[in-house]
Amino acid sequence: IKARAQGIAVIYQELSLAPNLTVAQNIFLGNEPRRFGIVDRDQCNRRARAIIERLGVSFSARALVSSLSLGERQLVEIARALSTSARIIVMDEPTTSLTSRETDRLFEVIATLKAQGIAIIYISHRMEEVYQLADRVSVLRDSGYVGTLERTDLNASRLVSMMVGRDLSAFYKKDHRPPDSQRRVALSVRGMSDGGLLKDCSFDLYDGEVLALAGLVGSGRTELARLIFGADRRTAGELELDGKPIAIVSPREALEAGIAYLTEDRKELGLFLDMSISDNINMGVLAKDARAGGFRDFTAADRRAAKAIADLSIRTRSAQANAGSLSGGNQQKVLLARLLETEPKVVILDEPTRGVDVGAKSEIYRLIDSLAGRGIAILMISSELPEVIGVADRVLVMRDGAIAGEVTASEGRPLRQEEIMELATGAAQEGPTR
Incomplete structure (x- = not known):
């Protein structure tokens, strides 16, 4: 007032x-x-x-x-x-x-x-908005004031360095790429269709690989991920996990098989905002805490939550605080912690850094790199091309419900935004008009 x-x-x-x-x-x-x-x-x-x-x-x-x-x-x-x-x-x-x-x-x-x-x-945590609107930019990190830049002094490297406390070159970190000779197919997807948007989608995902699904909004990326996870009904298609056919018709079966999924909408479809952080983290492994007589081992659950909070640097006053009290980045970490408690072989991440600040993004990128380094296969959906290029080993581009093409990096030739956009928009096929 x-x-x-x-x-x-x-x-x-x-x-x-x-x-x-x-x-x-x-x-x-x-x-x-x-x-x-x-x-x-x-x-x-x-x-x-x-x-x-x-x-x-x-x-x-x-x-x-x-x-x-x-x-x-x-x-x-x-x-x-x-x-x-x-x-x-x-x-x-x-x-x-x-x-x-x-x-x-x-x-x-x-x-x-x-x-x-x-x-x-x-x-805002969105760099493009900052560049477009701001006359001056003040940076805060860990609840402290870092500094202020005039519009004329703005550049990505300096701004990100102030926000995360290190150089832009360390923002994306990829040390996990396995040699081609050691690659093993973790998940094989063949002919996935949903009778509507998705049409005959096929690809292989390798152990220790970060494979990105890129494309315009409405291209079918999330729909394909949900089919693989069993969240939506498919009309055609087959899955193999570690070389063995698997029949998945529900998320529960996917989790039991070793496939975990991070939703793009953490508030509506992911978190129980009025429940504690501990309960949210343990939601996928309740059976582990069941005791004789149907009672739950709360000590084991709290111990598991405390470890996850420490491992993922979730900033909270208590594991018993409501998940809704956390910032967007920390809410996302709670979902990631829940996902990791299921000990997955394959992880599907749908817009893993949506609505989180730059510092939390950097931590999530390091976590993705760490998971891939442990041999976990990662399928990542992202609408941010710098993120796709900075995090992924390989990119599948979707357009109109189908896989339009693949973009790969080679020694001395990184992934290129132009190639991804050409495939996403159809420009690569259409060519110049006369």
């Missing part, structure tokens, strides 16, 4: 709107214009329309917030901040759930606010 009185407004990563109220009601929630002590709805709608027009957006002040897209809801939060005559607006990871078009619209609104003299404190 004191901050608001001083002209400071905060827009949090998790939006705090009431979906069953109108845009105008949300904008003035708790600060409604009144006439003779009664909420003046006409004035509320008029003032809301004026703020919406100031932002240059088109939705109605009378529309229910539940009918708006995530991007439009983000703009309602900004409108709420302006309704309090804010001169400083703090935005915490505002593009986390936005599409690229919604992100572009948000950036246009931010430019409008800057032109009106409003200061923006923009919190």
Whole structure:
């Protein structure tokens, strides 16, 4: 309340709107214009329309917030901040759930606010957003202030070095590649189809290899991963693990066979946010803690959780704290810890660094490298091409539900973004137009 009185407004990563109220009601929630002590709805709608027009957006002040897209809801939060005559607006990871078009619209609104003299404190771990928006960049690491760079001094190497505490050259680390002569097929996928998007997908994944699935959104990467894991029904296709045919029709069978899967949506499909970190880590191995009479060995579970927290550097005050209290990076580490407790032979990672800060990304990359070094086969889905190139040994590119091609590195010739994008967009086949 004191901050608001001083002209400071905060827009949090998790939006705090009431979906069953109108845009105008949300904008003035708790600060409604009144006439003779009664909420003046006409004035509320008029003032809301004026703020919406100031932002240059088109939705109605009378529309229910539940009918708006995530991007439009983000703009309602900004409108709420302006309704309090804010001169400083703090935005915490505002593009986390936005599409690229919604992100572009948000950036246009931010430019409008800057032109009106409003200061923006923009919190983000996305480098491209920092370069596009910031006049100055201040870096925090481990709850401490590291330094500030002017826009003219910004470069990737210096910024990442400040964020993770070491040079960019050490950000991606790949020491695990086994010699070709020692490679053994861990997982063989043949003719995988789902009767819809996916069509006859086949590939081999080797022990100790990081194989990336790249492609545009909607190309079928996650769908293929879910078929392999048994989360969705396949209409055709065969799997072999360590040279032996396996029939997987459910995630439970996949886990029992030694295949683990990290979902791309940790909050909706991965974590139990209201349960403890310990319970989340142990969720995949509850049978290990079963005692006679159906009782659970909580001591063993807590010991296992404590070790995982130490091994993965999960920052928490206690293993009994709720998973929902953690940062995005630490939540992702909890999911990885749960996955590793099942002692998998094959690990499928779907967007493993989505929504985590640069420091947590670096730690996850080191973990991936360590797992591959232990001979675990890793199938990684990522939409970030620098990540694909920095982490993967080999890249399969998907387009329209099929594997469009493979990109490999050789001595003196690293993986190239251009090759991946040509396959992902079809430019490699189409060639130049005449």
